[in-house]
Amino acid sequence: MSKEKQFVTEITPQGEDFSRWYIDVIKKAELMDYSPVRGCIVFRPEGFEIWEYMKDELDRMFKETGHRNAYFPMFIPESFFQKEKEHVEGFNPELPWVTEAGGEKLEERLAIRPTSETIIGHMYSKWIQSYRDLPLLINQWANVVRWEKRTLPFLRTTEFLWQEGHTAHETEEEARQETNQMLQIYTEFAENFLAIPVIVGQKTPSEKFAGAVDTYSIEAMMKDGRAVQAGTSHYLGTNFAVAFDIKFLDRENTQQFAHTTSWGVSTRLLGALIMVHGDDRGLALPPKVAPTQVIMIPIGPPKTREQVVGRVDELYAELKKSGIRVKVDDRSDVSPGWKFNEYEMRGVPLRLELGPRDMENGQVVLVSRISGEKRVVAQADLTAEVERMLAEIQADMFERAKQFRADHSHSVETLDEMKAMMEEKRGFVLAGWCGSDACERQVKEETGATSRNIPYQPAEKKTKCLVCEEKAAHTVVFARAY
Amino acid sequence: MSKEKQFVTEITPQGEDFSRWYIDVIKKAELMDYSPVRGCIVFRPEGFEIWEYMKDELDRMFKETGHRNAYFPMFIPESFFQKEKEHVEGFNPELPWVTEAGGEKLEERLAIRPTSETIIGHMYSKWIQSYRDLPLLINQWANVVRWEKRTLPFLRTTEFLWQEGHTAHETEEEARQETNQMLQIYTEFAENFLAIPVIVGQKTPSEKFAGAVDTYSIEAMMKDGRAVQAGTSHYLGTNFAVAFDIKFLDRENTQQFAHTTSWGVSTRLLGALIMVHGDDRGLALPPKVAPTQVIMIPIGPPKTREQVVGRVDELYAELKKSGIRVKVDDRSDVSPGWKFNEYEMRGVPLRLELGPRDMENGQVVLVSRISGEKRVVAQADLTAEVERMLAEIQADMFERAKQFRADHSHSVETLDEMKAMMEEKRGFVLAGWCGSDACERQVKEETGATSRNIPYQPAEKKTKCLVCEEKAAHTVVFARAY
Incomplete structure (x- = not known):
């Protein structure tokens, strides 16, 4: 070390x-x-x-x-x-x-x-x-x-x-x-x-x-x-x-x-x-698309190392057999802390830690990339616990993304309101639109946002066009887009 | 009909x-x-x-x-x-x-x-x-x-x-x-x-x-x-x-x-x-790459048709569940005979026929595309029998291709012999080669055949170059090639 x-x-x-x-x-x-x-x-x-x-x-x-x-x-x-x-x-x-x-x-x-x-x-x-x-x-x-x-x-x-x-x-x-x-x-x-x-x-x-x-x-x-x-x-x-x-x-x-x-x-x-x-620590991959779903990291002093790595390898074989995409990082020239950061940066959804005390107690520690939640689970239930936690991470990531979207979705009545909104805040803007190309173009020119689509299920139904204030034919989501 | x-x-x-x-x-x-x-x-x-x-x-x-x-x-x-x-x-x-x-x-x-x-x-x-x-x-x-x-x-x-x-x-x-x-x-x-x-x-x-x-x-x-x-x-x-x-x-x-x-x-x-x-009847596909591995064809007069088709559908579901790539052709505007030809032409490795008599006896008839072999098997053992016969067809096709190759592989000592061989017979020619570009080129010019490769395991070891009759450095397979 x-x-x-x-x-x-x-x-x-x-x-x-x-x-x-x-x-x-x-x-x-x-x-x-x-x-x-x-x-x-x-x-x-x-x-x-x-x-x-x-x-x-x-x-x-x-x-x-x-x-x-x-x-x-x-x-x-x-x-x-x-x-x-x-x-x-x-x-x-x-x-x-x-x-x-x-x-x-x-x-x-x-x-x-x-x-x-x-x-x-x-x-x-x-x-x-x-x-x-x-x-x-x-x-x-x-x-x-x-x-x-x-x-x-x-x-x-x-x-x-x-x-x-x-x-x-x-x-x-x-x-x-x-x-x-x-x-x-x-x-x-x-x-x-x-x-x-x-x-x-x-x-x-x-x-x-x-x-x-x-x-x-x-x-x-x-x-x-x-x-x-x-x-x-x-x-x-x-x-x-x-x-x-x-x-x-x-x-x-x-x-x-x-x-x-x-x-x-x-x-x-x-x-x-x-x-x-992704976040400031790097990538965050949903388990269903992560090349590595679980990274296993042995922990503890050199004298217990061989024993810990041996047990990690056994658990690895067990997870692998169940079709979980799992890897072991047992390098000794980098510290566990360095590895934690490395695999968080790479977006690996779940980390498994095993140290000498875990050995004694027949347990492992599982850590979620997305929430940081730590869970101590019995080695005997490992596969089921890993599968459960991966499913929870998948669901958690969806909920977080939904929450983020909700926090950054706005509703406006007028173009001026929208311009102010676009300057202050990021996100999507819901607004009424009369259906004319001219009004749509004006939104783009003045805000840099384009109409994304006319949602099947808008959060609310708008009644007036944000530009011309005529009757709205549609409720539209506007946003700056990639 | x-x-x-x-x-x-x-x-x-x-x-x-x-x-x-x-x-x-x-x-x-x-x-x-x-x-x-x-x-x-x-x-x-x-x-x-x-x-x-x-x-x-x-x-x-x-x-x-x-x-x-x-x-x-x-x-x-x-x-x-x-x-x-x-x-x-x-x-x-x-x-x-x-x-x-x-x-x-x-x-x-x-x-x-x-x-x-x-x-x-x-x-x-x-x-x-x-x-x-x-x-x-x-x-x-x-x-x-x-x-x-x-x-x-x-x-x-x-x-x-x-x-x-x-x-x-x-x-x-x-x-x-x-x-x-x-x-x-x-x-x-x-x-x-x-x-x-x-x-x-x-x-x-x-x-x-x-x-x-x-x-x-x-x-x-x-x-x-x-x-x-x-x-x-x-x-x-x-x-x-x-x-x-x-x-x-x-x-x-x-x-x-x-x-x-x-x-x-x-x-x-x-x-x-x-x-x-392939053969004169059309395609022949090894089961492992056949989009349809089994074609099921109901047989018999109109009055038993509904009952037969009903049973075919049940057996279809059973085969499908086991991961076998199976299809049913229950069209009534073409005859069973027409269908037999059609799916043979398309190379489907195995045909399953079910008629009223098979219904009575709790059996089906399986027919190999490649050998024409007919096998009457019990419906109770269907999946296992189909899997067995598909594996046999796969092996049979490999053996037939090996036999064909053996029947069309020749061994020659001289270029003249090879020329005569290429005119009379199709196939691969095994010959000695000194290793010079000139001799290789001469083979190509006079026979249209090119060196395919120097096999790791030639059927026999040649000692003299077929062109210059010097000592052979290699034993080579020659053939006309696509």
């Missing part, structure tokens, strides 16, 4: 500079690194593993609801983008172009997909002939590229990973049901798996997906009060079906255009996860 | 035209479709699901041996390729280039990765400082692009999916152990999971990976006698470490270059799987 390392957090406090806190944490916890390519990051194993748990869970939910995975080319011929007018306007400025390949200039430039409605629409028009071919329920896990001006690790990167669901249906009703079902799946996933409470609602027309009839989203609040759009689900109507000729013979033997949907979540969820749960 | 559909296989017999057979099968079984992008295919759900099983199994094997997944950008700055001379020469002709993005011409062109040694090498040089950082064991699942002149679905496509492992080690010995370990994993995977027997060995220098010191491969024989390289593992020496400055302080506190490896398998395994097991 003589060469004891000094633990230095090197983490900027959230209150001092939230952006620096974020970068400090993700670098120090080795979730990512910058790459030599503009706006692209490397997902390091510790960060990528979190994404793998997300992926597995979503994939399971998609398959349970009848979707199957497929894979489409990432190259999209330039002419494809021209077919849906809003779509090309929305995405054209962000496309990277392959113009040469195999030593030759290409006849037609190829975009790298920013999303795949166009190429999938093209294929669907070949596969769908009859109502018997519907619904067609396909998902794709893929990398996509958007050449963004400003980037931020995980939250907005040039290349990112995502899933994009693309479905085709006989009727508008069915397609709308699908759109809604996937929004529900995203909500459950965010709340139950990531412990992130979300506001579920519809995007205003100016914020909807390029080419959609209606876009729905789930919106999460970060610890600096800003919003992250954590998932979207689009009802595309027959827009892409008309553009790509996705037609089918219906039950009355007449040609119809299919109604399509698309929906996606991406690796930006990693950014949201960190910004919702 | 009056509107009975006629089953039309539309599959060209293998003996008539193997290439057409292949395309017929993969199109008709809906494994893939051509895309509007040159050389790129769409992996349809039925094909992609097979890849998902492969991926899950390999991923499990990689993790068991201490590897973790990460994700690196798919864009590689042009200057990176210049750093390893052989690498750039090998891959430059096949690169696609992004030259414009976000509405501007890029200052430096970006290649789309054909493989990621360069960008990963760059990151490793940042992450590796000390021997304590080693070994670094990372794998990536990704899409890669090679602008090939001639393409063939699954086996050689412009964009394809793969995994690429990249590891760094303290010593040559350790790196070589890793290279060998991964080759062993690929071998086990091919033989035990895909039921594809492979020849394990080292590539000749002219066939090795661009930038490797040594390349090792597993080679499989297709039903037309041609070879598919089913996986490769490379010992890269310090070539990439020198090019990208991957250095570490060793245990004696001196700077050393790391020894690196890389290894990969790709979606070309789907092509191999189909060409190894």
